[in-house]
Amino acid sequence: MGKSARGSGVSKMAAAEREDGPGRESIKEKARLRLREFDVGDRFSHLPLPKASVLLPLMVREGKLHLLLTLRSMQLRRSPGQVCFPGGKSEAIDKDEIDTALREAKEEVGLQPEKVEVICRLVPGIDKMNHLVTPVVGFIEDTFQATPNPDEVSDVFVVPLEYFVKPLNYKTLPYKTSTGYLSRMHCFIYDDHKHKMSFKIWGLTAHFAVFLALVVFGKRPTFEVDYDLDDLISSSEKNFMNLYASLYKRKKSNL
Numbered sequence: 001m002g003k004s005a006r007g008s009g010v011s012k013m014a015a016a017e018r019e020d021g022p023g024r025e026s027i028k029e030k031a032r033l034r035l036r037e038f039d040v041g042d043r044f045s046h047l048p049l050p051k052a053s054v055l056l057p058l059m060v061r062e063g064k065l066h067l068l069l070t071l072r073s074m075q076l077r078r079s080p081g082q083v084c085f086p087g088g089k090s091e092a093i094d095k096d097e098i099d100t101a102l103r104e105a106k107e108e109v110g111l112q113p114e115k116v117e118v119i120c121r122l123v124p125g126i127d128k129m130n131h132l133v134t135p136v137v138g139f140i141e142d143t144f145q146a147t148p149n150p151d152e153v154s155d156v157f158v159v160p161l162e163y164f165v166k167p168l169n170y171k172t173l174p175y176k177t178s179t180g181y182l183s184r185m186h187c188f189i190y191d192d193h194k195h196k197m198s199f200k201i202w203g204l205t206a207h208f209a210v211f212l213a214l215v216v217f218g219k220r221p222t223f224e225v226d227y228d229l230d231d232l233i234s235s236s237e238k239n240f241m242n243l244y245a246s247l248y249k250r251k252k253s254n255l
Helices: 001-018 024-037 095-109 205-215 232-254
Strands: 050-059 064-072 087-089 117-121 130-137 153-160 170-176 182-192 197-202
Touching: 001 182, 024 050, 024 064, 024 117, 024 205, 050 095, 050 205, 064 095, 064 197, 064 205, 087 095, 095 117, 130 170, 130 197, 153 197, 170 232, 182 205, 197 205, 205 232
Parallel strands: 050 130
Antiparallel strands: 050 064, 050 087, 064 153, 117 130, 170 182, 182 197
């Protein structure tokens, strides 16, 4: 009995491997385990800043992790035509940052919340408008067909996650945040053959994509980053708290 049950389990797994490509579930499971180590939960939710969230949608395609991104509509007042993740400001109906990210993804690209396997929340960032932006990571099916809301999104595309640690076209710019905090801005150019166009991925979107890739792959990128790669958890939280402290100090001095 045990033997035949075990045998049927193996054959089911083999069938799944044939359908899904090599090791899809093992790729996902490795990523899940790594990401859960970095889950900050609601640790930063109490900070007195206006809240926003973005969804970092991961999928397995051709045996590799890919990340879904959007191109903002040219009609938008803020950052028209820029690459970003689905997301936006928190609303009163949202229970938490996860709710915000899922609601915005549904509104922007037609991704149903129940089709997302939410894995974790990573260390937040602070955008140009001084919103506390929480990145929510989740798996989606590679068969997902986006239906972009034309008022908000003009295009949807995917990039291999590994591109954010081993890019073909990359530059870095030193910059000063609105708080006077010195940092490094990543800028990637990704040539998408399907769309026959190049996408520029930079700013907070690139910052989140790089951090996600560092967490998942656990290897050194081909460019410099502002983290202690031997202690990524602590150094990422320390970097964020330094940024927040400089913002708080500036706000205080303006009172």
